């Protein structure tokens with residue numbers, strides 16, 4: 407699309423090369439992946455953080471944009487507490503201690519992180535836009551966007567503001583999970599964002615005595631999702647007390663299930679057609 411006539415409302419995503427009238431694409435940013443779900447509490451933020459860690463472990467530079475403005479949890483999970491600061495290049499986000507993962511979240515801007523964010527839709531939308539446009543995400547290979555649950559205002563703003571390279575849907579093994587995936591499929595189709603795959607979280611518990619996988623929330627729907635939607639499932643994460651503890655302590659970077667992390671990162675890379683060296 408030519409520079410004239412390209413603005414954020416009219417931008418033709420498939421043809422826009424990031425011209426100056428449009429801020430959907432950012433120079434010096436590799437791929438942008440949204441992590442979402444039609445359902446709350448399934449572990450979107452945890453999977454966003456784990457995906458960031460998994461990609462960082464492969465040597466990529468990674469950032470997380472916490473688009474869950476009213477329920478931000480990424481800084482807490484990642485143990486990031488420093489405030490962002492202004493510079494001529496834009497807002498500089500703080501980073502995690504082990505893998506230097508940049509984090510931008512409303513919680514880092516509040517003087518008291520326990521204060522509720524009670525903002526209406528248009529303000530939330532403008533904050534998300536600022537997190538994308540005004541933050542110096544330069545030289546970041548991957549930005550993971552942690553979406554709030556559902557298909558309302560905020561996820562829509564993300565999809566309209568940012569030229570996403572892919573969407574990862576997080577689900578859990580309850581009956582609703584297939585519907586959650588179907589909704590994500592329909593939404594991403596409507597918004598012309600490629601659906602990369604699904605992650606089933608809290609899929610099972612490993613018995614500490616015999617090592618058997620116990621499906622506490624009912625049988626997994628992974629096969630059904632793969633067959634019905636021809637969608638790859640890029641991870642089946644257990645309900646894991648260790649993961650919950652690490653999240654509570656801001657130490658998600660220390661999650662040690664390398665097999666799962668590797669498979670998640672590799673699955674995303676394959677779906678995006680990215681080689682391991684960027």
Ligand SMILES: Nc1ncnc2c1ncn2[C@@H]1O[C@H](COP(=O)(O)OP(=O)(O)OP(=O)(O)O)[C@@H](O)[C@H]1O
Pocket residue numbers: 445446447448449450451452453474477479554555607608643644645646647649650651653654
């Ligand atoms: N696989 C898991 N094993 C154990 N605990 C988990 C797992 N996944 C998530 N949790 C825990 O469940 C809680 C909710 O997780 P998380 O914040 O990632 O969910 P969410 O989908 O982002 O929530 P919301 O819908 O409120 O944004 C957190 O305390 C997290 O540590």
